[in-house]
Amino acid sequence: MISVLILTKDEEQDLPKCLKSVSWCDDIHVFDSFSNDRTVEIAQKAGAIVTQRKFDSYAAQRNAALRDLPYKYPWLFILDADEQIPGQLLSVMQEHIQKATDTTNGFRLRRRDYIGKKWLKYSQMTPFYIRLVRLGKAHYHREINEVLEVDGTVEEIDGYFNHYPFSKGFRHWLNKHNQYSSMEAKRWVEEHKGNIKFSVKKALLNRDFSDQRYHQKGLFYKLPGRPLIKWFYMVFWRLSFLDGQAGLTNATLQAIYEYFIVLKTKELLREQEHLNS
Numbered sequence: 001m002i003s004v005l006i007l008t009k010d011e012e013q014d015l016p017k018c019l020k021s022v023s024w025c026d027d028i029h030v031f032d033s034f035s036n037d038r039t040v041e042i043a044q045k046a047g048a049i050v051t052q053r054k055f056d057s058y059a060a061q062r063n064a065a066l067r068d069l070p071y072k073y074p075w076l077f078i079l080d081a082d083e084q085i086p087g088q089l090l091s092v093m094q095e096h097i098q099k100a101t102d103t104t105n106g107f108r109l110r111r112r113d114y115i116g117k118k119w120l121k122y123s124q125m126t127p128f129y130i131r132l133v134r135l136g137k138a139h140y141h142r143e144i145n146e147v148l149e150v151d152g153t154v155e156e157i158d159g160y161f162n163h164y165p166f167s168k169g170f171r172h173w174l175n176k177h178n179q180y181s182s183m184e185a186k187r188w189v190e191e192h193k194g195n196i197k198f199s200v201k202k203a204l205l206n207r208d209f210s211d212q213r214y215h216q217k218g219l220f221y222k223l224p225g226r227p228l229i230k231w232f233y234m235v236f237w238r239l240s241f242l243d244g245q246a247g248l249t250n251a252t253l254q255a256i257y258e259y260f261i262v263l264k265t266k267e268l269l270r271e272q273e274h275l276n277s
Contacts, residue, residue, distance in 0.1 A: 001094060002132070003071040004079065007062065009033040009055065011081035012042055014167050019046045021084035027072035031065040039081075059140040062148075071135055078131050078148075083111070084162045092159040093132055105137035105152030106130050110160040115246040123240030123247040125254065130154055131161065142187070173253065181260035188261070189268045226262060231255035 004025045006018060009032065019042070022028055030043040033055035043050050051069055055061055066076070075097055079085070089109075096107055108130045113120045130138070130148045140146045166173055223229060231251050234240045240247035 001073050001097060002075045002077055002090075003027040003029065003073045004077050005065055005069070005071075006030050006043075006048070006079045006081055007033075007065060008035060008039050008043070008081050010035045010037045010039060012038040014081045014164070015039055015042050016046075018079060018081050018084055019043070019048065021086070022077075022079070024087075024090055029065070029069050029071065031061070031069065033061065059142060059146045062140045062146060066133075066135070066138060066140075074135055076133055076135055078133070079161075080163075082164045082167050084164075086160070086162065089159045089161060092157060096155065096157050097132075100155070101153070103152045104155055105134040106148075106150035106154040107132040107157045108154055109157045111163050112160050113163045113165060113250075115166050115250060118243065118246040120240075120243050120247060120250055122238055122242045123234050123250045125234070128156075132157070170253075174256075177253075177257045178260060181257060182264055184261045185264035185268055188265050189272070227255045227259040230258045 002025060004022045004027065006015070006022075006028065008015060008030055011018075012035075015030075019028065023046075028046070028048040030040075030048045030050045032040055032043070032050060032052045034052050040050050040052070049069075051065075053061065053064055062078075077085070077093070093107070108128050109132065110127050111124075111129050112127070113124045130150060133148070133150060134152075137151045138148055140148055231254070234251035234254060235248065240251045243250070
């Protein structure tokens with residue numbers, strides 16, 4: 001009833017546990033960006049169907065996976081290699097699918113982020129994600145922190161899956177977010193140049209969670225002192241300190257990431273001014 005899609009690039013460390021968590025599925029697809037390690041070998045040994053495509057962008061890669069693979073079932077659960085599904089979630093998903101109306105084409109679940117074995121209960125920025133979709137009814141847009149849009153109703157599932165963003169260490173996380181921050185800065189400059197209007201009403205009241213987050217982020221990017229605002233917001237408003245050292249570490253790393261975006265945005269704007277002068 002449910003197929004599984006796992007997107008990979010050099011994921012030999014995390015992929016085995018991810019695959020084990022979906023061993024209940026007889027239609028697992030690994031969509032690989034030509035890994036240089038044992039990712040493909042591990043996937044094939046586990047019985048997954050492997051398809052490779054040269055990476056061009058995050059949204060394009062994910063849309064190709066949604067569009068081009070020969071899935072066996074009408075519903076698809078989308079995973080990254082550093083994520084895992086608890087065993088009890090399967091029966092919950094099956095129950096919701098059986099009750100789904102013809103217009104229900106997606107389900108949103110809670111994602112639990114971890115540092116080591118510590119669940120970041122309070123300091124996780126965005127805990128809800130659309131991951132279970134009906135085939136042909138969803139697509140991605142945006143190059144960085146891509147958004148999954150569903151054509152139809154999205155419902156909530158009272159369940160969760162686990163995410164281990166620091167499984168490869170803090171150095172890997174920082175290197176990855178250094179790349180992300182460059183892409184975020186470029187996106188901000190392009191949106192600013194295009195005079196995109198972000199709505200306070202949509203940021204606060206929009207019933208579409210993804211669109212709400214989009215407007216929240218757009219408005220947030222206009223604020224001065226964003227890195228400090230983000231740190232204080234996470235620590236004292238979201239109560240990250242209740243997650244102990246792990247929560248404070250995560251809040252600090254998120255603030256550093258925000259500072260990367262600020263610096264790179266200013267740099268891009270200076271380069272544009274120099275070219276226009």
